[in-house]
Amino acid sequence: MLFDGVCVLCTWWTRFLTRYDVNHKFLLCSIQSPEGLDILAWAGIPVDDVNTMLYVSNNTAYTRSDAFIEVMGQLGLPWSLARILKIVPRFFRNACYNFIAHNRYRFFGRSDVCMMPTPENQSRFLKSQTAKS
Numbered sequence: 464m465l466f467d468g469v470c471v472l473c474t475w476w477t478r479f480l481t482r483y484d485v486n487h488k489f490l491l492c493s494i495q496s497p498e499g500l501d502i503l504a505w506a507g508i509p510v511d512d513v514n515t516m517l518y519v520s521n522n523t524a525y526t527r528s529d530a531f532i533e534v535m536g537q538l539g540l541p542w543s544l545a546r547i548l549k550i551v552p553r554f555f556r557n558a559c560y561n562f563i564a565h566n567r568y569r570f571f572g573r574s575d576v577c578m579m580p581t582p583e584n585q586s587r588f589l590k591s592q593t594a595k596s
Contacts (some may be wrong), residue, residue, distance in 0.1 A: 465517040468493030472571040481587050483538050492589035514564040528556035
């Protein structure tokens with residue numbers, strides 16, 4: 464699961480995942496890290512303006528609302544009930560997702576530094592991240 468390490472909303476999302484992913488299904492990685500940039504390139508996502516969540520499972524890349532639904536669906540109840548969102552047409556789900564993604568810094572803020580995992584969550588991250596300048 465790739466996330467924007469300087470986005471306050473994305474940082475909240477990673478904390479949510481580390482709290483509710485009790486089976487440790489997900490590895491997290493900042494898009495600003497070398498590993499994150501490599502994964503974005505593998506998925507064919509331009510690295511200059513990343514406004515999507517990216518979740519990779521079994522060599523399949525899920526983006527935007529599909530990524531959110533796939534992740535939530537694996538967390539167990541009540542979170543897995545988010546799978547019901549698949550009945551909403553993708554173009555509408557992604558329009559809503561894109562609105563939030565494009566305005567995430569304005570709505571939620573931006574940090575000056577990339578989020579670092581806590582010692583107890585270190586194993587949940589692909590590698591310790593440092594933001595690229």
